[in-house]
Amino acid sequence: MRAIARTRIGAPAVAGALALAGAAVAAAVLSVQAAAAPSRQAAPAGAEAVARGVASAPVTVSFGEFFYKPAVITVKVGQQVIFKNVGKIAHTVANTSAKGEILSTLIKLRNLDPRQTQAVSFAKPGTVTYLCTFHPTLMKGRIVVTR
């Protein structure tokens, strides 16, 4: 199953990329160092390096009871996504497989109290699905990562 998904990472149709969320994208992240080698711009921290080199501004996804807004966004590889808790109670963000199983590989599971933020960026194109582990049926979102 993983092998099938990996082969689809490079597929041009982003719409069909739902299936490659999760394990395949996680595998892509593991190989980011190797993939970035030719550019010589590699810096210690991936997100910071990208912030320096890429013009795209961060995208903020606000969340609260019981929503992510916007629930679907499109960003470029390396562009930062900032999750911000604008609600009154703690929530989380964790990426899932296409079937909704919690992976927490690309978006690490972390308790986010009101006003706290979590910044993430993605090394490879694909679709990343995520949810709040406290309210998995109520709070779901999706990030489409393009080149």
Ligand SMILES: [Cu+2]
């Ligand atoms: Cu929640």
